[in-house]
Amino acid sequence: MATVTFEKAERRYPGAPTAAVRGIDLTIEDGEFMVLVGPSGCGKSTTLRMLAGLEEVTSGRILIGDRDVTNAPPRDRDIAMVFQSYALYPHMSVFENMEYSLKIAKVSKEERERRVKAAAALLGLADYLDRKPKALSGGQRQRVAMGRAIVREPQVFCMDEPLSNLDAKMRVQTRTDIAKLQADLGATTVYVTHDQVEAMTMGDRVAVMNEGELQQVAAPMELYRRPANLFVAGFIGSPQMNLLPATVTGGSVRLGEYALPLTAPALAKLPRDLTVGLRPEAFQVVPDGGLLLDVVVVEHLGSDSYAHGTVTLGDGTAGEGTLGEGTRNLVVRVPSRQEVAKGDRLRVAVDGGDIHLFDTVTGLRLDV
Amino acid sequence: MRTSRARTVALAAGAYLVAIVFLLPYVEMVITAGRTKSELLDANYFPKHFTFSNFTSLWSADGLGGNIWVSLRVAGGATLLALLVAIPAGYYTARHRFRGRTAFLLVVLATQMFQPAAMLVGLQREFVNFNLPSATVSLIIVNAGFNLAFAIWILNAFFSSIPVELEEAAQVDGLSRIGALVRITLPLAAPGIVTALIFTFITAWNEFLVALTLSLGSPPGDRPLTVAIDGYVGQYSTDWGHLFAGGLVATVPVIILFALIERRVVTGLTAGAVK
Ligand SMILES: Nc1ncnc2c1ncn2[C@@H]1O[C@H](COP(=O)(O)OP(=O)(O)OP(=O)(O)O)[C@@H](O)[C@H]1O
Ligand SMILES: [Mg+2]
Secondary structure (H helix, E strand, C coil), rough: CCEEEEEEEEEECCCCCCCCCCEEEEECCCCCCCECCCCCCCCHHHHHHHHHHHCCCCCCCCEEEEECCCCCCCCCCCCEEEEECCCCCCCCHHHHEEEEEHHCCCCCCCHHHHHHHHHHHCCCCCCCCCCCCCCCCCHHHHHHHHHHCCCCCCCCCECCCCCCCCHHHHHHHHHHHHHHHHHCCCCEEEEEEHHHHHHHHHHHHHHHHHHHHEEEEEHHHHHHHHHCCCHHHHCCCCCCEEEEEEEEEECCCEEEEEEECCCHHHHHCCCCCCCEECCCHHHECCCCCCEEEEEEEEEEEEEEEEEEEEEEEECCCCCCCCCCCCCCEEEEECCCCCCCCCEEEEEEEEECCCCEECCCCCCEEEEC | HHHHHHHHHHHHHHHHHHHHHHHHHHHHHHHHHHCCCCCCCCCCCCCCCCCCCCHHHCCCCCCCCCHHHHHHHHHHHHHHHHHHHHHHHHHHHHHHHCCHHHHHHHHHHHHCCCCHHHHHHHCCCCCCCCCCHHHHHHHHHHHHHHHHHHHHHHHHHHHHCHHHHHHHHHHHHHCHHHHHHHHHHHHCHHHHHHHHHHHHHHHHHHHCHHHHCCCCCHHHHCCCCCHHHCEEECCCCCHHHHHHHHHHHHHHHHHHHHHHHHHHHHHHHHCCCCC
């Protein structure tokens, strides 16, 4: 087992105007489960492939333990990788697939058999060892790919969206299986996904990426509670955090007429262009005051409901899309015992929930 | 049910009929090869006496043995040369998007569009001027060139269908780049390689026009089989018995190879199961 360190690691594809991964600094602890998450095309796979040695590092360094592997070929890095497409050798049986790396490493036949059998038992593959990958279901193939990685007993596991080819139910099941397996093995793991729920549920820490840059690296709850910038605030959490333009007047931060319950001595230091971030659960339905929400859609999830609607802030700014001037989308969580229907008007106010402030220009979090 | 059954029977009957039309010349070849000289021109399908003398005398002093060996060397050499060039070319064009890639593949294809006959004179002059050691070597080069386009294209298609991730997985599993190519990708491309191999071999084996032109100066025993068989057709008389017996002998490797190709390609495709 080992740590993994990216030092200003950069990858520029030949002919591309900008780097796909821009000078990333990241340290992954020994035994840590690190999730790389971000929207499509942000450079997650490229980062992982740089670590695996499948992608050239244009500048900077990558270390596994204290060994500089920047220019080492994949086979000298002592890593294992689970590919999105699983990349099982189609002409080999499950057993041969799992055994292959050990065979190359000239591990004895008995030892190979022992390790493959152990991994197969762990993954519930014992009955399929003689089959070809073609004759397996998607979930089984996924487990073979995991097994192929496990038998190596590598220093680092690399996984690139290993669950994206599974159906929703299998995904949830396998998610916990992988997390448990990783905890049992205690192997340093770098896991790539574009699904923030996966990231939040599996990772010890999560690295959020956008446009080739790291946005924030933190434990899941920390990301949720204290997003470092507007991108992370909008990316983490489902439904999304509401991000609304605010003004600072009369000693308080206001959304239109509504003054947020913020008692901060440093209000004077706030910049003029302010964005307020409020999660749907930060709101309560109140008898008077607050914001007036015109409910457009109600999403019932059982224990809670999410009321999607619009509010008019009258702030003189144009809303997105077809919304009129000063009109914004807002999502609010309401307990399901509270009857809400499409077309209702609700008064909602922030009561005790977290209020996040961001500088609209720089996008950075403001701590008051 | 009834109608579909009738349909099946009709289809099968039709297929057999077509097959017979195509097989008849071969039957004729076999039968004529076994006729004695006296019965040669009889208008019957089954000769009264069947003789193997045409076959046995094929191997006599200046018989076809040497010619078969020449043809084997030409076809085998051309196949080897074509594959040695086509495997790397097919692999590289499948794996890399480089400037001029499409143009390269189209130029390769264009070489296939020339009638060999149109190039005969040019080829003849070229090889005379280059002073190549023998007709065999010249024919190996020409036949390899003729079949390169097909080989590159089919191998390009096969390599393209093998996911790069397999090679990457193999590298992570401990192989070098070349190792991954040789031990994972090539076996998976085997059906394509075998197809290119057999196609090239058969085309080179059957090639006549260039063989005739380039081996004009060679002694009869050093000419390819197709040219040698043609030699039984004289200006004043034709040795039908030997002509057909030689034709039959020349067909055998082709048939064996086709039997192989079918097996190899079918098992290769199912085992390869490239996703
Ligand atoms: N071989 C390549 N050549 C040129 N550009 C590439 C290549 N591979 C990826 N890119 C570019 O690099 C950027 C990052 O790609 P990458 O595959 O790392 O994204 P990703 O975060 O994994 O996205 P996804 O979630 O869609 O898999 C993208 O803009 C992509 O277009
Ligand atoms: Mg990706």
